[in-house]
Amino acid sequence: MxxxxxxxxxxxxxxxxxxxxxxxxxxxVPTFRDALTGLWARFDAETLATPRAFRDDPALVWGWYEWRRGQVRRTRxxxxxxxxxxxxxxxxxxxxxxxxxxxxxxxxxxxxxxxxxGSLFAPRCSFCGLPASFVDDLPADGSHKVEPPMCERCGSAVRPGVVWFGEAxxxxxxxxxxxxxxxxxxxxxxxxxxxxxxxxxxxxxxxxxxxxxxxxxxxxxxxxxxxxxxxxxxxxxxxxxxxx
Ligand code: BJW
Ligand code: ZN
Known part of the structure; x- marks a missing residue:
C-alpha cells in the first residue's frame, strides 16, 4: 500500500x-476529537469556540486561546x-x-x-478587524481567564484569529x-x-x-x-x- x-x-x-x-x-499539540486526549474531551466547544462564547466571556475565551498559543510555541x-x-x-x-x-x-x-x-498567531479586533499584537503573558492552564487586549484603533476587544463554529x-x-x-x-x-x-x-x-x-x-x-x-x-x- x-x-x-x-x-x-x-x-x-x-x-x-x-x-x-x-x-x-x-x-x-492535542487534536480536537480523539477520545481521551482531544480538546473537546476536556473542554466545551460551545463555551469556547463560538462567537457567542466570546461575547459572553471574552476573558475565558481569550485565556484559553492564549494557553493554546503557549502550548504550540513550546512544540516543534x-x-x-x-x-x-x-x-x-x-x-x-x-x-x-x-x-x-x-x-x-x-x-x-x-x-x-x-x-x-485561521491561526492562533493572527489576533484581530473583534469589531473593526484591525490586526493586533499580543501582550505576552501566557496562562499556564486552559481555564485561566485573561482579559483580551483593546484594539488600538477603536477600543473594542481583540479576538483570536481563528474560525469559530457558525462563522464563515x-x-x-x-x-x-x-x-x-x-x-x-x-x-x-x-x-x-x-x-x-x-x-x-x-x-x-x-x-x-x-x-x-x-x-x-x-x-x-x-x-x-x-x-x-x-x-x-x-x-x-x-x-x-x-x-x-
Ligand atoms: C492522527 C494522528 C497521527 C490522531 N497521525 N492522524 C453540515 C453538516 C453538519 C454541520 C455543519 C454542516 N456545515 C456546517 C456545519 C456546522 C459546522 C460543522 O461542520 N459542524 C460539524 C462538527 C457537525 N461548521 C461550521 O460552523 C463552519 N462554519 C460554517 O459552516 O459557517 C456557515 C456560514 C456561512 C456564511 C456566513 C456565516 C456562517 C466553521 C467551522 C470552524 C471549525 N473550527 C474549529 C476550531 C478552530 C479554532 C480552534 O482551534 O479552536 O476548527 S473546530 C476544530 O475542528 C478545528 C479543526 O480545524 C476542525 C477539524 O478538526 P480536525 O483537524 O479534523 O481534528 P479532529 O480532532 O477532528 O481529528 C483528528 C484526526 O487525526 C482523527 O481522525 C485522528 O484519528 C487523527 N490522528 N493522531 C495522523 N499521529
Ligand atoms: Zn478595532
Missing amino acids: GDTAASLLRDARKVVVFTGAGISAESG PNAGHEAVAAIEARAPHCTLVTQNVDDLHERAGSAAPVHLH LPEVALAAAVEAASACDLLLSVGTSAMVYPAAEIPQVAARLGATVIQVNPRETPLDAIADVNLRGPAATVLPELVR
Missing part, C-alpha cells in the same frame, strides 16, 4: 495536501510536517491546505499554507482551496476526522472530479469511502515513507 501511494505521489503533477490536527499530534514540527514540505518541494505543483491553527507547517519549511480555520471561512483561503482541489490529480489527506464542514468538502471535490485520494490516518474516517489508498498509521511514520 505504501509503495503504491509513493509511486502515485511521485507521478502526480498537481497535488493538494490537506491536513488536520492529527499531523501535529506527534509534536504534542515533526517528521510528518517535514515530509509535507518535501512533497511540496518535489511536486511540479502543490498546494498545502490546512485546517490547523498552529504554525508547524511554516516552521517545517512550507512557504504558504492555506489556513482554512476566510473567503480567499476557501476559494484557493476549492480551486486547487478542483484542478489537482492527487489529494493527500492527513490527520483529519473530516467531520467539520465546509473544510471536509475539499477532499470530496477532488474525488468527484477524478483525482486520486490518499488518506493517512490511524483511524477510520468518512473519507475511507472515497480514498483510493488508506494508509492506517501515524503521520510522522507514514509520510516520510512516501518521500524516501
Whole structure:
C-alpha cells in the first residue's frame, strides 16, 4: 500500500495536501476529537469556540486561546510536517491546505499554507478587524481567564484569529482551496476526522472530479469511502515513507 501511494505521489503533477490536527499530534499539540486526549474531551466547544462564547466571556475565551498559543510555541514540527514540505518541494505543483491553527507547517519549511480555520498567531479586533499584537503573558492552564487586549484603533476587544463554529471561512483561503482541489490529480489527506464542514468538502471535490485520494490516518474516517489508498498509521511514520 505504501509503495503504491509513493509511486502515485511521485507521478502526480498537481497535488493538494490537506491536513488536520492529527499531523501535529506527534509534536504534542492535542487534536480536537480523539477520545481521551482531544480538546473537546476536556473542554466545551460551545463555551469556547463560538462567537457567542466570546461575547459572553471574552476573558475565558481569550485565556484559553492564549494557553493554546503557549502550548504550540513550546512544540516543534515533526517528521510528518517535514515530509509535507518535501512533497511540496518535489511536486511540479502543490498546494498545502490546512485546517490547523498552529504554525508547524511554516516552521517545517512550507512557504504558504492555506489556513482554512485561521491561526492562533493572527489576533484581530473583534469589531473593526484591525490586526493586533499580543501582550505576552501566557496562562499556564486552559481555564485561566485573561482579559483580551483593546484594539488600538477603536477600543473594542481583540479576538483570536481563528474560525469559530457558525462563522464563515476566510473567503480567499476557501476559494484557493476549492480551486486547487478542483484542478489537482492527487489529494493527500492527513490527520483529519473530516467531520467539520465546509473544510471536509475539499477532499470530496477532488474525488468527484477524478483525482486520486490518499488518506493517512490511524483511524477510520468518512473519507475511507472515497480514498483510493488508506494508509492506517501515524503521520510522522507514514509520510516520510512516501518521500524516501
Ligand atoms: C492522527 C494522528 C497521527 C490522531 N497521525 N492522524 C453540515 C453538516 C453538519 C454541520 C455543519 C454542516 N456545515 C456546517 C456545519 C456546522 C459546522 C460543522 O461542520 N459542524 C460539524 C462538527 C457537525 N461548521 C461550521 O460552523 C463552519 N462554519 C460554517 O459552516 O459557517 C456557515 C456560514 C456561512 C456564511 C456566513 C456565516 C456562517 C466553521 C467551522 C470552524 C471549525 N473550527 C474549529 C476550531 C478552530 C479554532 C480552534 O482551534 O479552536 O476548527 S473546530 C476544530 O475542528 C478545528 C479543526 O480545524 C476542525 C477539524 O478538526 P480536525 O483537524 O479534523 O481534528 P479532529 O480532532 O477532528 O481529528 C483528528 C484526526 O487525526 C482523527 O481522525 C485522528 O484519528 C487523527 N490522528 N493522531 C495522523 N499521529
Ligand atoms: Zn478595532
